[in-house]
Amino acid sequence: MKGRRGTYLFLGILLGVQGLFVLIIGILANSFAYHALPILGLAIISFCMSYLHPQFIQKDERMKMIREKGMFYSYFAILGYFIILMTFLQFSSIQITAMQVMNILLALIISTVFVSMTVVAWKH
Numbered sequence: 001m002k003g004r005r006g007t008y009l010f011l012g013i014l015l016g017v018q019g020l021f022v023l024i025i026g027i028l029a030n031s032f033a034y035h036a037l038p039i040l041g042l043a044i045i046s047f048c049m050s051y052l053h054p055q056f057i058q059k060d061e062r063m064k065m066i067r068e069k070g071m072f073y074s075y076f077a078i079l080g081y082f083i084i085l086m087t088f089l090q091f092s093s094i095q096i097t098a099m100q101v102m103n104i105l106l107a108l109i110i111s112t113v114f115v116s117m118t119v120v121a122w123k124h
Contacts, residue, residue, distance in 0.1 A: 006050075015046060069117040078108070081108050
């Protein structure tokens with residue numbers, strides 16, 4: 001591994017371990033640690049950027065296509081997240097605070113955008 005790719009991988013491992021630690025401690029304390037979700041989202045960004053870095057260095061049509069298609073697919077997934085979450089909240093299926101909703105949405109949106117770009121780069 002060379003350059004930034006290794007840095008992204010190291011950062012992903014570090015954030016992943018930290019996020020899992022906070023999540024496990026929260027579960028052991030008999031509560032779900034919603035504030036660990038954005039940390040795990042950042043770990044996913046780092047792992048995805050580790051894979052995407054060679055493509056994003058080059059400023060060519062493939063990089064633009066990966067970004068465009070990734071954002072296109074993410075848009076519909078994020079719309080689905082909002083619809084599902086609003087449905088659960090509307091019918092009182094789940095009882096969570098606004099801050100917990102924000103942590104869930106933040107982690108889902110961050111993860112979806114970068115995972116979709118990784119999948120598009122992997123398929124093309």
